[in-house]
Amino acid sequence: MTGFSIAWLKLREAADHRSRNPQLADALSARFALRDEVTVTDIGCGTGSNLRGTADLLPEVQAWRLVDYDEGLLEAARTELSAWADSAREDGGGLILQRGRRKITVSFRQADLSANLDEALGSASDLVTAAAFFDLASEAFIRKVAQVVAARRAVFYTVLTYNGIMRWQPHHPLDGAITSTFHRHQLTDKGFGVAAGPIAPMHLSDQFQMAGYSVQDGDSSWQLGQHDQALIDELQAGHAAAVAEVGEVEEGALKSWALRKLSGILIGHTDTLAMPL
Numbered sequence: 001m002t003g004f005s006i007a008w009l010k011l012r013e014a015a016d017h018r019s020r021n022p023q024l025a026d027a028l029s030a031r032f033a034l035r036d037e038v039t040v041t042d043i044g045c046g047t048g049s050n051l052r053g054t055a056d057l058l059p060e061v062q063a064w065r066l067v068d069y070d071e072g073l074l075e076a077a078r079t080e081l082s083a084w085a086d087s088a089r090e091d092g093g094g095l096i097l098q099r100g101r102r103k104i105t106v107s108f109r110q111a112d113l114s115a116n117l118d119e120a121l122g123s124a125s126d127l128v129t130a131a132a133f134f135d136l137a138s139e140a141f142i143r144k145v146a147q148v149v150a151a152r153r154a155v156f157y158t159v160l161t162y163n164g165i166m167r168w169q170p171h172h173p174l175d176g177a178i179t180s181t182f183h184r185h186q187l188t189d190k191g192f193g194v195a196a197g198p199i200a201p202m203h204l205s206d207q208f209q210m211a212g213y214s215v216q217d218g219d220s221s222w223q224l225g226q227h228d229q230a231l232i233d234e235l236q237a238g239h240a241a242a243v244a245e246v247g248e249v250e251e252g253a254l255k256s257w258a259l260r261k262l263s264g265i266l267i268g269h270t271d272t273l274a275m276p277l
């Protein structure tokens, strides 16, 4: 398990939502604009941030299937989505939410996507989506996703995939070494085989084009500044810990890099929208 904490997912949610690429969001919205209802599967859903960030782009009646292998995160998703909605009621094992004019039914599915993706996706979805997920995945898994999504002729929309760009403010002489060592850590196995890390957006684009889809990419970088200090501090500590695990940067130098006060960070992300032709 990769073990993402509820606190970390909560801390990043506002930055994730405001950083999404607006052109791709508009294109997704336009694709379903003539529909009254839509079915959606969110893979690696965590606490449901992607549903909260995407629901406004979709028709008024939505049925979401949230998939994750972490039972604790699925429970947190249930609680956080109920709090986010104007009203929520239990329905079997799922939820029926009302938020503004939208009626959203949610079902929860605990599954390891690396073991049985086809089954985890269920039989029919108009849209398969994910957020902050695909840099954990391998090239082979991304190929498989493109194949199973294409077999369903579903639209595919994933946001906030790390793309390798990283700028720390103020600049420090160790920044380049931190970035390249962090990328080595990113390429380690996160449960899907060797992770694609910063080249995941490229694989997503290639694999969906090969599956016969029209693909659009858009920038969704985090541009973090004075109002994001808690997130900046957490990123600095998280990157230092990942770099320490790799063990290639001298300990004293890494400590001084990790202890200095940062005023901003740019972390590059890419959104990908792929539509069947």
Ligand SMILES: C[S@@+](CC[C@H](N)C(=O)[O-])C[C@H]1O[C@@H](n2cnc3c(N)ncnc32)[C@H](O)[C@@H]1O
Residues within 6 Å of the ligand: 002, 003, 004, 009, 016, 043, 044, 045, 046, 047, 048, 049, 050, 067, 068, 069, 070, 073, 111, 112, 113, 114, 130, 131, 132, 133, 136, 190, 191
């Ligand atoms: C960075 S978090 C993103 C969560 C959420 N999409 C968001 O935007 O807040 C990655 C998520 O993928 C899930 N995950 C990672 N590997 C998985 C696997 N093999 N099967 C199912 N879920 C997985 C984690 O449990 C975690 O919830």
